[in-house]
Amino acid sequence: MGDIILQVDHLSAAYGGIRAIDDISFHVNRGEIVSMLGANGAGKSTLLKCLSGEHRRLGGEISFDGQPLPSKCYSIVERGMVIVPEGRQIFYKLTVFENLQIGCAQRTDRDGIRSDLEMVYGLFPRLREREKQYGGLLSGGEQQMLAIARGLMARPKLLMLDEPSLGLAPIIVNQIMETLRQIASSGTTILLIEQNAKKALQISDRAYVMNVGRIVLEGEGKALLEDEQLMTAYLG
Ligand SMILES: Nc1ncnc2c1ncn2[C@@H]1O[C@H](COP(=O)(O)OP(=O)(O)O)[C@@H](O)[C@H]1O
Numbered sequence: 047m048g049d050i051i052l053q054v055d056h057l058s059a060a061y062g063g064i065r066a067i068d069d070i071s072f073h074v075n076r077g078e079i080v081s082m083l084g085a086n087g088a089g090k091s092t093l094l095k096c097l098s099g100e101h102r103r104l105g106g107e108i109s110f111d112g113q114p115l116p117s118k119c120y121s122i123v124e125r126g127m128v129i130v131p132e133g134r135q136i137f138y139k140l141t142v143f144e145n146l147q148i149g150c151a152q153r154t155d156r157d158g159i160r161s162d163l164e165m166v167y168g169l170f171p172r173l174r175e176r177e178k179q180y181g182g183l184l185s186g187g188e189q190q191m192l193a194i195a196r197g198l199m200a201r202p203k204l205l206m207l208d209e210p211s212l213g214l215a216p217i218i219v220n221q222i223m224e225t226l227r228q229i230a231s232s233g234t235t236i237l238l239i240e241q242n243a244k245k246a247l248q249i250s251d252r253a254y255v256m257n258v259g260r261i262v263l264e265g266e267g268k269a270l271l272e273d274e275q276l277m278t279a280y281l282g
């Protein structure tokens with residue numbers, strides 16, 4: 047086991063009186079790809095929103111990189127935990143380049159920013175080709191690439207993605223999963239939220255399965271991939 051970069055203990059969260067996350071505990075080791083799987087409504091996005099500081103947690107402890115997680119979104123990003131949100135949420139009226147600049151708005155290291163821009167254009171050559179294109183004119187797959195690239199421009203230690211495969215053609219999903227593997231192998235830890243269990247497990251070291259606000263299963267990616275019965279019980 048490597049050292050733990052993210053440790054979550056007994057996390058709960060609610061919307062009004064409705065508990066969306068109920069006593070969740072899990073961890074991510076440095077360098078891993080860990081997937082959090084679950085059907086629609088399982089609580090995956092709420093979990094990520096708690097981690098990114100967008101949603102207040104009711105209880106529980108989160109420790110990141112050896113320290114308690116700050117509560118403000120911008121402090122969490124500064125510490126190195128960055129979210130690629132559900133539905134991409136890129137800026138349609140800004141260019142690809144401008145969207146990428148937003149990802150590094152908190153940074154001041156010009157040389158680092160320049161080399162990270164080259165790095166993301168290397169990962170996604172399509173984005174370099176479309177650098178001056180408006181975000182709103184990109185295809186769904188390109189928008190997802192842009193959302194990931196924008197996240198990387200913050201130079202995260204942990205990149206958290208909320209359903210990057212949603213609504214994309216299988217061939218594009220494969221490309222994106224392959225790129226996530228490249229990102230992880232160059233040293234960025236990944237927490238991947240997915241409904242598409244099969245694709246996610248193919249690139250994951252470990253995975254957890256959520257069902258109505260709780261973690262009901264965990265295991266190595268490969269083992270869960272072969273555990274068809276357990277998978278269909280929670281993922282349909
Ligand atoms: N803004 C919200 N207000 C009220 N309930 C919500 C809100 N967002 C999500 N929920 C509820 O919380 C539960 C978990 O939702 P969510 O975290 O989006 O699940 P997932 O991402 O796994 O589909 C669901 O029952 C959902 O209806």
Ligand SMILES: [Mg+2]
Binds near residue numbers: 090091092132208209
């Ligand atoms: Mg969701």
